[in-house]
Amino acid sequence: xxxxxxxxxxxxxxxxxxxxxxxxxxxxxxxxxxxxxxxxxxxxxxxxxxxxxxxxxxxxxxxxxxxxxxxxxxxxxxxxxxxxxxxxxxxxxxxxxxxxxxxxxxxxxxxxxxxxxxxxxxxxxxxxxxxxxxxxxxxxxxxxxxxxxxxxxxxxxxxxxxxxxxxxxxxxxxxxxxxxxxxxxxxxxxx
Amino acid sequence: xxxxxxxxxxxxxxxxxxxxxxxxxxxxxxxxxxxxxxxxxxxxxxxxxxxxxxxxxxxxxxxxxxxxxxxxxxxxxxxxxxxxxxxxxxxxxxxxxxxxxxxxxxxxxxxxxxxxxxxxxxxxxxxxxxxxxxxxxxxxxxxxxxxxxxxxxxxxxxxxxxxxxxxxxxxxxxxxxxxxxxxxxxxxxxxxxxxxxxxxxxxxxxxxxxxxxxxxxxxxxxxxxxxxxxxxxxxxxxxxxxxxxxxxxxxxxxxxxxxxxxxxxxxxxxxxxxxxxxxxxxxxxxxxxxxxxxxxxxxxxxxxxxxxxxxxxxxxxxxxxxxxxxxxxxxxxxxxxxxxxxxxxxxxxxxxxxxxxxxxxxxxxxxxxxxxxxxxxxxxxxxxxxxxxxxxxxxxxxxxxxxxxxxxxxxxxxxxxxxxxxxxxxxxxxxxxxxxxxxxxxxxxxxxxxxxxxxxxxxxxxxxxxxxxxxxxxxxxxxxxxxxxxxxxxxxxxxxxxxxxxxxxxxxxxxxxxxxxxxxxxxxxxxxxxxxxxxxxxxxxxx
Numbered sequence: 001x002x003x004x005x006x007x008x009x010x011x012x013x014x015x016x017x018x019x020x021x022x023x024x025x026x027x028x029x030x031x032x033x034x035x036x037x038x039x040x041x042x043x044x045x046x047x048x049x050x051x052x053x054x055x056x057x058x059x060x061x062x063x064x065x066x067x068x069x070x071x072x073x074x075x076x077x078x079x080x081x082x083x084x085x086x087x088x089x090x091x092x093x094x095x096x097x098x099x100x101x102x103x104x105x106x107x108x109x110x111x112x113x114x115x116x117x118x119x120x121x122x123x124x125x126x127x128x129x130x131x132x133x134x135x136x137x138x139x140x141x142x143x144x145x146x147x148x149x150x151x152x153x154x155x156x157x158x159x160x161x162x163x164x165x166x167x168x169x170x171x172x173x174x175x176x177x178x179x180x181x182x183x184x185x186x187x188x189x190x191x
Numbered sequence: 192x193x194x195x196x197x198x199x200x201x202x203x204x205x206x207x208x209x210x211x212x213x214x215x216x217x218x219x220x221x222x223x224x225x226x227x228x229x230x231x232x233x234x235x236x237x238x239x240x241x242x243x244x245x246x247x248x249x250x251x252x253x254x255x256x257x258x259x260x261x262x263x264x265x266x267x268x269x270x271x272x273x274x275x276x277x278x279x280x281x282x283x284x285x286x287x288x289x290x291x292x293x294x295x296x297x298x299x300x301x302x303x304x305x306x307x308x309x310x311x312x313x314x315x316x317x318x319x320x321x322x323x324x325x326x327x328x329x330x331x332x333x334x335x336x337x338x339x340x341x342x343x344x345x346x347x348x349x350x351x352x353x354x355x356x357x358x359x360x361x362x363x364x365x366x367x368x369x370x371x372x373x374x375x376x377x378x379x380x381x382x383x384x385x386x387x388x389x390x391x392x393x394x395x396x397x398x399x400x401x402x403x404x405x406x407x408x409x410x411x412x413x414x415x416x417x418x419x420x421x422x423x424x425x426x427x428x429x430x431x432x433x434x435x436x437x438x439x440x441x442x443x444x445x446x447x448x449x450x451x452x453x454x455x456x457x458x459x460x461x462x463x464x465x466x467x468x469x470x471x472x473x474x475x476x477x478x479x480x481x482x483x484x485x486x487x488x489x490x491x492x493x494x495x496x497x498x499x500x501x502x503x504x505x506x507x508x509x510x511x512x513x514x515x516x517x518x519x520x521x522x523x524x525x526x527x528x529x530x531x532x533x534x535x536x537x538x539x540x541x542x543x544x545x546x547x548x549x550x551x552x553x554x555x556x557x558x559x560x561x562x563x564x565x566x567x568x569x570x571x572x573x574x575x576x577x578x579x580x581x582x583x584x585x586x587x588x589x590x591x592x593x594x595x596x597x598x599x600x601x602x603x604x605x606x607x608x609x610x611x612x613x614x615x616x617x618x619x620x621x622x623x624x625x626x627x628x629x630x631x632x633x634x635x636x637x638x639x640x641x642x643x644x645x646x647x648x649x650x651x652x653x654x655x656x657x658x659x660x661x662x663x664x665x666x667x668x669x670x671x672x673x674x675x676x677x678x679x680x681x682x683x684x685x686x687x688x689x690x691x692x693x694x695x696x697x698x699x700x701x702x703x704x705x706x707x708x709x710x711x712x713x714x715x716x717x718x719x720x721x722x723x724x725x726x727x728x729x730x731x732x733x734x
Contacts, residue, residue: 028697031458044458047244047412048690049465050697053458064466072474086369086377098381110381113485117386117393120478124397124471128404131467135460138452145455148422151415153456154408156244 006164006171013191015143016042016163017174018150019183024050027158030181031056034160037177041166045150045159067130068123075122076115083111143189161189223612226540237330237691239535244689250532251409251683252416256443259678260529267678270670277664280657281352285361291657297650298640302658303357305632306665308486309514310350311391312507312628315479316515317343318398321405322475325468331544333687334536338526338673339519340402341680345672346518347395349665354387356661383488390485397478401471403450408464409681410451417443483511490635496578497639500566506559513552513598514628516545517621522673524618536683539612546611549624553602556631560599574644582638586651590634597627 006014021027024046031044035058044050044057087093088101099107132138144150144161153159160183162174178186222228226235238247284291294301317339324332355364367388369378378385417440420428431437454460484504491503524542527533567579582591601623604610611617637652676682693699 023702024695025697025699025702045456046458046461047248047456048408048686048695049461050458050695051690052697054462056697057458059459059462062463062466064463065470068470068474082369083380087380091376093376093379095379095381101380107381113383113386113481113488114380114389116477116481117389120474120481121393121396123474124400127467127470127474128400131404131463132452134463135457137454137460140448140453142453142455145418148419151419154412154415154454155248 006169008188008190014164015189015191016161016166016169017171017178018144018147018159018161018187018189019178019181020149020185020187021158021160021182022184024158026182027160028053028056030160030178030183033177033181034162037168039162039166039168039174041163041169043161045144045153045161047154047156047158050158062134064127064130064134068127071126071130072119072123076119078122079118080108080111080115082118083114084108143191147187147189149185149187223539224534226538227543227612235538235540236693237334237538238688239538242535242692244692244694247685247689247692248412248416250535251681251685251688252413254530254677254682255413255679256416262529263674263678267671267674270667270674273667274664274671275667277661277667280660280664281356284356284657284661289357289359291655293653293655293658295650295652297643297648298637298652300357300636300640301652302633302654302662303353304489305629305636306662307350307353307357308507308632308636309629310346310353310665310669311394311486312483312511312514312632313518313625314343314346314350314394314398314515315483315508315511316519317341317346318394318401318475318479319512319515320519321401322472322479325472326476329544330691331541333684333691334538334541335519335523335545336687337402337405337684338523338676338682339515340398340405341676342518342522342669342673343398343515344395344402345669345676346515347391347398348672349669351391351395352665352668383485383492386485387489390482394478394482397471397475401475404464404467404471405684405687406681407451407454408456408686409684410447411454411456412685413681414444414447414451417441417447480508483507490639495639495643496572496574497563497582497635499575500563502559502562502566506556509552509555509559510598510628510631513549513556514624516548516552517624517628520545520549520617520621521625524614524621526677528614530677536688539614542614542617543608543611546605546617546620549620550602550605550611553598553605553624557599560595578639578642581642582634585638585642587634587638587641590630591638594627594630594634597623598631601627 008014019030021030027044027046028050031053034042035056044053046053050056084101088107092100094100098110099105101107101111144159149157150159160178160181162169162178168174175186222235224239226239228235242250289303292301292303294303317336320332320339321336324336355361358364358367366372367378367385378388420440421438421444428438428440431439431442484507487503487507490498491500493499520542523537527537564579567575570576582588601620604616604620641651642649689695694701
């Protein structure tokens with residue numbers, strides 16, 4: 001049994017333990033402690049991105065830039081192909097004697113602005129949608145949102161939540177770790 | 192064991208803190224509100240009055256949650272009426288035909304395209320602030336980027352109207368896009384006018400995405416506040432209308448909650464969010480430069496004297512940023528006077544920085560004006576030389592000299608520090624620049640068209656009431672949308688503003704290290720009066 005299940009007195013499954021911190025410095029140091037204790041299913045919550053937090057939490061680079069590059073090049077390619085096919089292949093419209101758009105006659109040059117714009121458009125959509133998808137959003141419910149105290153995470157409070165499904169999760173030890181990290185309050189989060 | 196307070200005393204002490212007497216916080220003489228410090232090595236504060244995170248949330252969410260200032264509703268009524276009249280005139284134009292405008296066979300682009308270029312240019316400041324200043328790590332942008340981006344989108348909406356109604360048979364506007372049609376022909380991709388369709392629609396879309404993504408965490412703040420009030424008071428609470436059993440906070444939780452898309456301020460999410468933000472800033476930078484370059488191609492690729500010049504792309508981009516910043520100042524200087532506490536976020540330093548940008552871009556525009564004349568003379572093309580002489584001394588001389596006065600002369604005031612630091616002066620200059628930038632486009636378009644190669648093509652342009660009405664109507668649309676934005680959306684990027692507060696850094700000296708909190712002295716002690724860390728900390732609790 002890899003993940004021990006914990007339930008409350010009333011039999012509800014436990015999502016995890018949530019600890020509140022008063023300021024970004026306490027959150028930062030708590031994150032370092034949780035990282036060093038070897039947890040993997042946990043997260044910090046702060047009203048703004050805390051500087052260097054990726055270091056304190058110990059996670060690597062995101063693949064988002066790669067996705068955006070793929071999206072951007074796809075958009076640019078599709079934009080170019082669209083113009084090349086529409087004005088060079090499907091219906092050759094003769095306007096002002098301009099070349100139709102093959103590579104040999106130099107007509108491709110006129111397609112560059114729209115190719116660029118299509119690349120930008122696809123890259124922008126990829127970065128927003130990709131960011132949301134990698135974050136598992138949109139997701140309009142989450143066990144943490146049931147906690148009234150957690151609602152100040154978008155105001156002025158800082159939280160760490162260690163999930164019960166983590167391999168290292170242990171009700172007493174996890175609580176002690178968070179307590180030792182200057183948490184101002186600790187709550188159980190039901191699933 | 193659902194709630195454990197490991198350090199009950201600390202928790203209570205933190206909850207019960209009050210703001211200490213702000214002794215020594217009065218701005219030093221000669222620094223205006225305290226942000227106009229010129230000493231190198233001292234960073235002027237980005238937010239005044241040592242606002243706490245909570246105060247930032249309360250003030251900014253308050254703009255969207257509290258009932259609006261008294262002037263809001265009358266002003267909204269006025270400008271939305273103007274917008275409606277403009278819309279009615281567009282209806283009249285569609286029914287009658289574009290002969291209702293003052294254009295004729297000779298001057299066949301006039302106020303419509305002037306307005307298009309005017310509005311699309313204004314839009315450029317928003318992306319400049321959100322993208323280019325982000326890449327340049329100009330932290331002061333956080334106070335103005337949200338409203339500048341909003342302004343961008345509203346300006347693009349106004350801009351996109353004009354080519355749409357200018358095409359004559361407006362019900363055929365869909366033919367601008369590469370949609371298969373009955374004649375099996377496609378749009379002409381070798382025309383800059385079609386490049387423009389793609390550039391402007393991409394620009395509008397990307398700006399809207401950027402704006403929306405920036406607002407996601409702030410929507411989450413508004414959602415959580417509404418949720419908290421609902422939990423505290425499950426039955427009562429203000430209603431939408433006296434006879435409607437819909438509570439405002441329920442609606443807010445629903446709408447802001449939908450828009451926040453479940454954002455929960457997770458550290459892992461923030462990491463990707465920041466990456467996405469940086470990428471959007473990176474791709475918007477060439478985008479913003481491309482859009483007005485392509486707008487200028489509409490003119491530069493023609494053979495008309497006065498239009499057919501290679502200086503157009505950089506000249507148009509500089510002009511767009513110039514006019515856009517003027518519009519940002521035009522909107523934000525009154526706003527910071529009229530809204531409570533807004534001066535804490537939009538400080539005199541912000542006004543001064545933007546005034547400097549106006550000066551720089553105004554000089555670029557002035558350089559372009561003079562370079563056009565130089566090339567007209569140096570190029571020895573008599574048509575081009577005639578065109579520019581005609582611009583300055585022909586029938587439209589008054590438009591030309593209005594442009595020079597507003598765009599080249601008026602920003603020269605900003606060489607003087609005292610002028611840059613007076614919001615009233617900056618406001619008047621930005622009004623002048625806005626007027627001047629409209630005239631710039633009018634001069635370029637109409638003065639070139641009304642004297643082309645053959646004297647038989649010469650004619651004058653006289654605007655009709657439809658011309659004037661639709662332009663004024665577009666101003667009404669712009670201000671209406673901006674007022675709605677100020678009323679219902681987070682006016683400032685709250686999360687970003689909090690992140691630039693000194694206490695946002697986990698390494699801020701005020702937090703000390705562990706339990707030994709008196710490291711405030713020494714290297715970081717330049718703040719003098721608050722170098723003792725614990726005292727500083729306890730002075731920033733709840734109000």
